[in-house]
Structure formats: structure tokens, C-alpha cells
């Protein structure tokens with residue numbers, strides 16, 4: 001199935017299926033997964049399904065349904081109505097587990113699945129979603145195998161979606177891959193990165209490969225550098241304890257920003273099959289020039305927010321957040337200078353930055369093209385007031401905004417009306433919302449529908465995850481051995497001064513989105 005065919009061009013309807021969610025008493029199930037299934041159902045994209053929640057908490061089917069109803073009311077795109085709910089909730093069940101490693105619990109689950117499949121006269125077409133903390137991933141997969149629920153060669157084959165984080169470093173990711181591959185075939189494992197479910201992330205591929213005019217420019221002959229930004233205004237909220245052991249390099253860069261980087265830098269795949277697309281993405285990650293202890297200080301900046309004001313609200317320092325060590329050295333901001341050492345991108349820096357408590361929530365990719373080879377008009381013809389200085393040196397910037405206000409803009413130099421040859425920077429804009437007039441579906445809707453359709457193109461492959469950790473882990477190792485800590489930045493700013501210096505040394509400058 002071609003995942004890049006829009007729903008307008010060809011609706012798809014996967015076969016009836018059961019969806020079993022482990023960790024179903026948790027936040028993700030209530031806030032994202034069930035609302036996504038509800039929205040798919042309301043938009044007519046969900047096949048006949050039965051949903052079975054599994055977790056250690058004891059509760060009845062009824063209590064579980066009530067909790068999900070509240071989650072839908074609060075978080076779904078489509079409004080709630082009793083009639084649709086009564087149809088949707090009819091086949092939602094709850095099976096409590098003694099633990100995620102308890103064989104009799106899985107026997108009960110197997111019995112429930114068979115009952116439901118018989119009742120609904122459906123094939124054993126099974127999707128399992130591991131929405132637990134990572135330590136339960138491998139035990140749950142093993143128990144599923146032992147209970148005969150995920151045979152490797154069944155048709156349709158049983159699939160297992162695995163939530164993030166997929167490891168905390170290279171060796172833990174390798175161990176998790178190894179443990180999962182002992183009980184499942186690679187084609188059964190769906191490692192989720194919800195960024196890949198976002199419309200605008202997928203549009204990066206459509207933009208590049210469905211338009212003839214950009215690809216000839218998409219290389220080191222024309223591109224000066226690329227900036228990828230993932231900025232949040234939020235701090236750590238209620239996740240201080242988790243985040244303090246993770247840091248933003250693990251939480252945002254290793255997964256989400258690297259996925260964007262890979263889509264942006266990859267070669268055209270031979271087709272849009274899962275293996276062709278993921279193969280090309282993996283090659284980009286494998287081509288990243290390693291960061292060594294010797295060059296870490298010139299290629300990586302880490303920061304941590306102190307108190308300040310964000311969107312007009314005073315906010316505390318990271319070290320004063322709940323669950324955070326008051327002497328924490330965890331980074332809440334990171335900026336990196338990367339090189340993709342291959343034929344297409346030789347010598348082109350990719351600057352990535354991600355931070356919390358930034359002035360604005362924005363995720364975007366900005367392709368900065370080289371200046372025209374000859375300055376026919378000279379830099380003094382730029383109208384000083386109208387043009388930021390950075391634009392005078394990099395007049396063409398193509399920006400793909402992933403969130404919010406999804407769209408694409410191209411910055412051009414244009415003549416200012418009047419009797420002189422003054423030039424100003426102008427922008428051509430495409431906005432998703434105004435061009436299509438419909439709200440984009442949530443990332444989890446797309447990814448659940450893909451998994452129901454046995455389409456793993458937008459899920460990460462084992463070698464791809466390991467390639468990203470292979471690059472990231474030496475940075476953590478260098479930080480832990482070299483001492484020192486993050487540079488501080490005030491909340492509501494774009495990170496520490498050192499982040500600007502990362503670009504200024506080569507005459508470049510971060511965009512201010």
C-alpha cells in the first residue's frame with residue numbers, strides 16, 4: 001500500500017482486527033490512542049475492530065470504557081455523541097494482568113481474543129500496542145510469543161507496536177532489538193516515532209519527490225546549510241523525574257529531529273515500499289560524521305534553562321522543577337553541527353537545535369541556499385530597514401514548518417517599488433490550513449491506520465534506530481567523562497550564547513522563527 005496516496009485519492013480500509021493495548025491504564029492510551037481510534041472511526045476510516053485494554057490495575061470493562069469516554073471528550077478531534085459512542089464502545093474490553101511477565105495472564109488474554117474473534121466472525125488479525133514503560137516491552141513480547149499470539153508466519157501476521165523510548169543508548173537499543181527479534185520477525189515490529197505520523201513530515205517527501213523543480217537544487221552545489229529546529233515553550237511539566245534522566249538529546253534529537261534530518265537528506269527511494277524508504281533513511285544516519293571527544297566543543301552546545309519569562313509568564317529554573325535534581329546537569333537545550341558525509345551533502349553543515357522554554361513553539365526545517373554567484377546589485381542595494389542582516393547574506397531560504405501553522409515558505413529577494421534598485425526580502429507562503437481547509441489528522445491516527453494495514457513505512461527499522469544511537473551515544477559518553485555541564489540560558493530566549501557562536505564562526509546565523 002502506498003502510504004503517500006492521500007485519503008482524497010484513494011481511501012483504504014484495512015481488514016477487521018483486534019487491537020490489544022498493554023499499559024492501557026496509562027496517559028497515552030487515554031489521551032492519544034483511544035481518541036485517535038475514535039477519530040478514525042468518526043471519519044469512516046476504522047475497520048471493524050475490537051479493542052482490548054490490558055494492564056495490572058484491576059477494573060471492569062465498564063470502568064475502562066468510562067475512562068476512555070472522558071479521554072475522548074477531552075482529547076479527540078471529533079465531538080462526542082452518545083450514539084457513535086455506543087457503537088464504538090460496544091467492543092471495548094479490559095483484561096487485567098497479574099504482571100507483564102505472567103503466563104496465566106496471557107492465557108486469559110488469548111481466551112478473550114478467541115472469544116471476541118468468534119463473536120465478531122473475524123480472522124485472528126491482531127495488532128498489539130506496547131504502551132508501557134520500556135522495561136515491560138521485551139517481557140510482554142516474550143509472553144505473547146509463549147501464548148502463541150504472535151506467530152511469525154501467520155497470515156495476516158500479528159504486529160506489535162513498540163512505544164518510545166527505544167533504548168537509552170546504543171547498547172540498550174541493541175539489547176532491546178535482540179530481545180524482540182528473538183520472538184518476532186522484523187516485519188512484525190512497528191517502532192513508533194509519532195513525528196513520522198505528522199502530515200508535514202510526510203509532506204517533506206512529497207515536496208521533494210513529487211515536484212521536479214527542487215530536487216536538482218537539493219545538494220551541495222546549491223545548498224549552503226540546513227537548519228532544523230524543534231523548540232518548545234513548555235518546561236518539563238509533570239515529567240521532571242523522567243526528563244532529568246533523559247535530557248533533550250535523547251528525548252527529541254535522537255528520534256524526532258533525526259527522522260526529519262533523514263527525510264530531508266535521503267536519496268530518492270526506488271519506490272515507496274517500507275524497506276526502500278527506511279533503507280535510504282538509514283544510509284543518511286550511517287553517513288553522519290561522528291562527533292569525537294576532540295571536536296565535541298566545536299560541534300555540540302548543551303544548555304539548561306534558568307528562570308525567565310515565556311509568553312508573558314514568569315517560569316522557574318529547570319533545577320527548581322518537580323522531580324529534578326537541584327544540581328542537575330541534564331541538558332534542556334542542545335545545538336549540533338552535523339555533516340552527512342556522502343556525495344550529495346559533502347561539506348554542507350546541518351545545524352540542529354532543540355530546547356525547552358524557548359520563546360516560541362515551532363518545529364521547522366530551513367534550507368538556506370547559496371547566494372547568487374555574482375552580486376550584480378551589491379549588498380548596499382538591500383533596503384536596510386526591510387531586510388534582516390542575515391537575509392542579505394542568504395537571500396533564498398526554503399522553510400518547511402512542521403508545527404504549528406503547518407506550511408512552506410520561500411524567501412526571495414525582490415525589488416522594492418521605487419526609483420532605485422533597492423532589494424527587500426519577501427516571502428511566498430503556502431499554508432496547509434488555508435489551502436486544504438481541513439484539519440490534518442493526528443499523527444497517531446495515521447500510524448494506527450498504517451499498522452492496521454500492515455504498512456511499516458512510517459515506523460523505524462531496527463538498524464535505523466541503532467544507527468541513530470551509534471551517533472548519539474559517544475556524545476553522552478564524552479559529556480560524562482569531560483566534566484563541566486550545560487551553559488545556562490534564561491527561559492524565553494533561544495538558548496545559550498554558545499549556540500549562536502556555533503554558526504557565527506562560519507558567518508552564519510540561526511533563524512528567528
Ligand SMILES: NC(=O)c1ccc[n+]([C@@H]2O[C@H](COP(=O)([O-])OP(=O)(O)OC[C@H]3O[C@@H](n4cnc5c(N)ncnc54)[C@H](OP(=O)(O)O)[C@@H]3O)[C@@H](O)[C@H]2O)c1
Pocket residue numbers: 022023024025026027028029055056057100130131132133134135136163164165
Ligand atoms: N504520554 C505521552 O504523551 C507519551 C508520548 C510519547 C511516548 N510515550 C511512551 O508511551 C508509553 C506509555 O506512556 P504513558 O504516558 O501512558 O505511560 P505511563 O502512564 O507511565 O504507563 C502506562 C501504564 O504502564 C503501566 N506501568 C507503569 N509503570 C510500570 C512498570 N514499572 N512496569 C510495568 N508497567 C508499568 C501502568 O499500568 P498498570 O500499573 O495498570 O499496569 C501505566 O498505567 C511509555 O513508554 C512512554 O514513554 C508516552
